[in-house]
Amino acid sequence: MKRFARRFARSRAGVLGVIVLATVVALAASAPLLFPGSPFRAVDRPFTPPLGPHLLGTDVLGRDVAAGLAHGARTSLSIGLLATSIAVVLGTIIGGLAGYYGGWIDDLLMRTTEFFQTIPTFLFAILLVAILAPSVKSIVLAIAIVNWPTVARLVRGEFLALRVREFVQSCIGLGMPDRRVIFRHILPNCLSPIIVTGSLSVATAILIESALSFLGLGDPNVMSWGFMIAAGRTFLRTAWWLCAIPGTAILLTVLAINLVGEGLNDALNPRLYISQRGEGGTEKRVRTLPA
Amino acid sequence: MGRSAYVIRRLLQAVPVVFAILILNFLLLHLAPGDAAQVLAGEAGSATPEYMAQLRQRFGLDRSLAVQLVLYVKQMLALDLGFSFRHSMPVLDLILARLGPTLLLMLTTLGLSVSAGIMLGLLAAARVGCWQDTLISVLALVSYATPLFWVGLMLIVVLSVKLDWLPTSGMETVDAFYEGWARVLDIGRHLVLPALSLSLFYLALYVRLMRAAVLEQAAMDYVTTARAKGLNEIRITLAHVMRNAVLPVVTVAGVQVGGLLGGSVVVESVFAWPGLGLLAFQSLFARDFNLLLGIFFLSACVVVVLNLAVDVVHTLLDPRIRP
Numbered sequence: 001m002k003r004f005a006r007r008f009a010r011s012r013a014g015v016l017g018v019i020v021l022a023t024v025v026a027l028a029a030s031a032p033l034l035f036p037g038s039p040f041r042a043v044d045r046p047f048t049p050p051l052g053p054h055l056l057g058t059d060v061l062g063r064d065v066a067a068g069l070a071h072g073a074r075t076s077l078s079i080g081l082l083a084t085s086i087a088v089v090l091g092t093i094i095g096g097l098a099g100y101y102g103g104w105i106d107d108l109l110m111r112t113t114e115f116f117q118t119i120p121t122f123l124f125a126i127l128l129v130a131i132l133a134p135s136v137k138s139i140v141l142a143i144a145i146v147n148w149p150t151v152a153r154l155v156r157g158e159f160l161a162l163r164v165r166e167f168v169q170s171c172i173g174l175g176m177p178d179r180r181v182i183f184r185h186i187l188p189n190c191l192s193p194i195i196v197t198g199s200l201s202v203a204t205a206i207l208i209e210s211a212l213s214f215l216g217l218g219d220p221n222v223m224s225w226g227f228m229i230a231a232g233r234t235f236l237r238t239a240w241w242l243c244a245i246p247g248t249a250i251l252l253t254v255l256a257i258n259l260v261g262e263g264l265n266d267a268l269n270p271r272l273y274i275s276q277r278g279e280g281g282t283e284k285r286v287r288t289l290p291a
Numbered sequence: 292m293g294r295s296a297y298v299i300r301r302l303l304q305a306v307p308v309v310f311a312i313l314i315l316n317f318l319l320l321h322l323a324p325g326d327a328a329q330v331l332a333g334e335a336g337s338a339t340p341e342y343m344a345q346l347r348q349r350f351g352l353d354r355s356l357a358v359q360l361v362l363y364v365k366q367m368l369a370l371d372l373g374f375s376f377r378h379s380m381p382v383l384d385l386i387l388a389r390l391g392p393t394l395l396l397m398l399t400t401l402g403l404s405v406s407a408g409i410m411l412g413l414l415a416a417a418r419v420g421c422w423q424d425t426l427i428s429v430l431a432l433v434s435y436a437t438p439l440f441w442v443g444l445m446l447i448v449v450l451s452v453k454l455d456w457l458p459t460s461g462m463e464t465v466d467a468f469y470e471g472w473a474r475v476l477d478i479g480r481h482l483v484l485p486a487l488s489l490s491l492f493y494l495a496l497y498v499r500l501m502r503a504a505v506l507e508q509a510a511m512d513y514v515t516t517a518r519a520k521g522l523n524e525i526r527i528t529l530a531h532v533m534r535n536a537v538l539p540v541v542t543v544a545g546v547q548v549g550g551l552l553g554g555s556v557v558v559e560s561v562f563a564w565p566g567l568g569l570l571a572f573q574s575l576f577a578r579d580f581n582l583l584l585g586i587f588f589l590s591a592c593v594v595v596v597l598n599l600a601v602d603v604v605h606t607l608l609d610p611r612i613r614p
Contacts, residue, residue: 118591119312120587120590122557123552123571123587123591125553126575126583127587131323132322133324210441211438214438216575226438233561237452258436
């Protein structure tokens with residue numbers, strides 16, 4: 001653990017990412033203490049500029065922008081984490097089965113994965129949320145469905161490579177049950193690329209969530225950054241900061257997560273190739289850039 | 292096997308994908324609250340009871356799910372996507388009318404992001420470790436983390452509201468009645484901001500890919516050979532390294548076409564660009580699910596076709612890929 005921390009600390013960008021991310025997490029965690037009550041409630045006249053009586057001013061309905069930002073951080077982070085966990089579990093199961101068993105199982109599962117990478121996934125997410133009615137549950141589900149194929153392909157690749165290694169072959173030769181081989185011997189060996197991909201896909205999840213809530217598909221009961229931008233959009237000419245502030249929050253959070261992800265990658269697998277993040281996921285595996 | 296045989300084989304491979312999309316559409320239709328006829332008819336109350344009854348009969352809603360699926364697929368394969376009461380137009384006509392602007396936006400974005408990504412990535416790799424590399428890499432990292440719609444809004448604030456250089460919305464100045472080149476120029480001016488906002492994320496992706504690919508190729512033996520032959524560095528980079536390094540960028544560009552279509556929903560609704568994305572956004576508000584499903588189906592088909600085109604380009608670029 002200590003060695004890992006030291007290796008991680010070598011990447012300055014990664015450390016910067018951790019600091020920014022920790023700030024966002026702290027803001028999200030303390031939102032109910034710093035800004036008690038609903039972030040949807042009006043606290044003052046509309047359009048008070050930033051650095052007035054309210055730190056970041058108020059919006060069109062007199063809602064406190066800073067309160068929205070803090071509560072929005074909770075929404076973005078929790079939806080991002082939840083959706084990614086589901087995507088990682090689903091992707092690991094599917095990719096693992098395909099990579100371990102091969103044959104027709106592999107064919108079937110991989111054609112399905114490719115299918116989900118071909119269709120315009122964001123459009124699919126929009127449809128799913130619109131049809132199931134916007135709620136945290138449907139948004140998490142939609143994002144998870146968009147994100148799992150990347151994980152599945154990565155895990156399949158790892159399983160394929162590990163499957164033929166001597167230690168796995170000897171386990172199989174000893175007559176160990178498949179479940180034990182998979183969970184005790186193969187899976188632990190591909191945890192680090194899964195962690196790296198997972199951390200990067202939290203960033204994708206946050207971007208998708210913000211785009212959905214910008215389009216008016218956010219959960220109407222929770223504050224979110226995309227919603228704040230959509231609400232401020234009409235007043236771009238007179239009060240551009242209403243859009244600029246939450247957008248900067250998204251940008252910083254996503255950037256921080258990406259930096260942490262790359263730092264993790266460098267620390268966990270110094271010589272390993274990982275799959276580059278992309279909205280649809282990518283077939284070509286490329287080395288992440290040296291920090 | 293010739294190239295045309297390859298194209299035919301790939302077209303055949305696309306058939307199950309189209310079927311899968313249809314089945315997915317069917318499932319979504321059944322996930323929606325109310326029965327499928329209500330969804331197909333659009334907003335509650337806007338369709339006549341006779342039309343509803345006709346729909347129920349045509350889709351066999353009183354029969355088993357399997358029968359319904361067969362009827363639905365038959366209907367869709369005949370390209371009968373239903374009728375939109377909100378727009379009082381058949382869904383297919385509505386979509387085809389909006390396809391042009393979206394394709395214009397997508398192809399411009401694709402061209403812009405791929406070409407600029409290749410050039411910037413090449414520059415960063417050629418100057419690896421210098422300030423140019425650092426600058427390009429940092430910009431790519433930031434663009435990679437920026438929401439598309441927010442880039443669009445901020446570009447509007449700076450370039451349209453503050454500087455008044457470019458129009459904020461629409462595809463052309465309708466009341467100016469431009470013709471010929473004046474119209475092309477006008478559309479071009481309207482295209483700048485949406486294409487720029489949509490490009491930025493993909494540009495960042497391609498810059499990173501290209502930089503990594505060039506660095507990887509530059510260490511290969513064939514580069515040493517070329518150098519030993521006495522070729523100059525510029526020729527080695529452009530004729531040898533670049534040809535190989537471009538391949539991963541083209542591969543990923545093909546995979547990203549679907550993502551580009553999704554991104555265009557957001558960007559088109561920011562800039563009121565009259566394409567499929569804006570139509571999807573409007574039908575969201577009108578709760579016109581049938582129109583939304585039609586857009587999803589046809590854009591998935593567009594993606595399949597574009598993917599095929601990218602694969603063919605691939606065989607042209609890389610003679611090692613035997614069709």
